[in-house]
Amino acid sequence: MKIAVCIKQVVTRDWPLRAAESAKWVRDDDASFEMNEPDAYALEEALRLKERHGGEVVVCSAGPSRVSQVIREALARGADRAVHVASDALSTAGADTVASALAGAMRDESFDLVLTGLQSDDQGFGQTGVVLAERLGLPHATIIMEVDVAADGGSLRVKRELESGWFQWLSLPLPALLTIQSGINQLRYATLRGIMAAKRKEIRTVPMENAEARGQRILELYVPEKASATRFIDGPAPEAARELVRLLREEARVL
């Protein structure tokens, strides 16, 4: 089975983000970056499917040159090769632009299965996968918690998460695209051998045409106004804790 897994590079989760002076994006010139966590689960699922059914896993990523960091990491975890759609314009691009960029580079590969994470930790559009399926003409299913390949290799039966603890199985023919829910599996980490092997793996870099942002434009990015007035309790931990317990007993009356 020829499996593509789409991976985004995002600012490291704990990075102390501040809005950029333009107020259109965050200040990320000096930030550290990492693999978008939901995409790591998609990668892991792709590697497990390859272990069960054979084939290859191809990492596809759209972004500026710094994205090669997460591509190398995915190759070190076991992906076979990579396609990098490279353009600086992609660093702040929305889901529609990213999906179009990926579709252009992926169409001729004729993948059997395309996996993406559920959403990205930065813009959180949660739709790159679905739009990519539309662009590639593939059937799709989202928020997937389990993937079974039919014995004849021609279709999938997948478990989709619904809200509030409900689930649903559904079948769809291959080729297809799935967006993978976080927690579907336990992630593996790169071994030293994997890291060494990754150095020799192919990364095909593809330029991007028509990189203009489409569909939506950020006019201003800002820190949200607080909905409720939080009463912050200061002081050293023991004193703050005593004051909190007092407030919970005497003011909130919940203890």
Place this chain on the structure above:
Amino acid sequence: MILVIAEQRDGALNPATWETLAAAQQMDAPVTVAVLGAGVQGPAGELAAADVAEVLAVEHDALEPYTPDGFSGALAQVLEQTGPELVLFPHTYQTRDYAPALAARLGRMLIPDCIGSKDRDGRRVFVRPMFQGKFVADVLPEGSAPHFASFQVGAYRADACRRAAAPAAVRAVAVEVDAAAIRQRPEAPFREAKQAVDLTQAERIVAVGRGIKGQEHLPLAQDLARALDAELAASRPICDSGWLPMDRQIGSSGQTVAPKLYLAVGISGAIQHLVGMKGARTIVAVNKDADAPIFEVADYGIVGDLFEVAPAIVAALEGS
């Protein structure tokens, strides 16, 4: 015209539909609501109570059960027939499953997960969280109408939806759906059998998040829960990592709770978590980051190291 897409399952309306109607009614344009499925007269009749220009009943056997292919194909026809400027959805899992494909098919992009909408220099912009809720952005839809947006569950109040004195007209809209062309074959929804813990009944909950750093530190949270006579719960990443079972997860994909006391330790407060707990009567947050979104909903906050603060709370409870 603004077209709101209602959501129903087995004839029962998803309550988030009323919230999206409330959002639409606050905009300066007539509102129409459409409901899709097989046998939608019931929900269409219910929707007619809202202060809307018209209810569209989009009826077809192939729209039951829901599939992304069936719904995006049918809705594309409804949009062509009705020509709305704006199409609004509740931001449910179902919307996430097909609305982006529908928008893409029409050369547009869904602006998802919005928490508000406002006029900005004469243009309608949508307000949506970014970077895990650490920021919000005013987003302008580009290109020609129709534009597409979805509203986060809980962003508007369902009871803010205005009702009309007389019911709105219900109009049937005919669509063609080729059942054989639908590529997804869904089976009946089910619940996992072993939902051992019912957190919805808990009076007090201690919830732990990424800040706990490792499974070996969980006893810290367990001690705190014990001292407060509370149930232990967690944000999604803790359950994803297998540190606590999935049935202790709070949030959009887990349980929705409204206890008397909710104490969040080391939880930054991603939207998916907040929707599951913001109904709690008293919310306490302990987090090292003063800018963490959890403080937006917290009544009491301690900015500090949970490894110091949690044991201190236990000591304070036991010391009196």
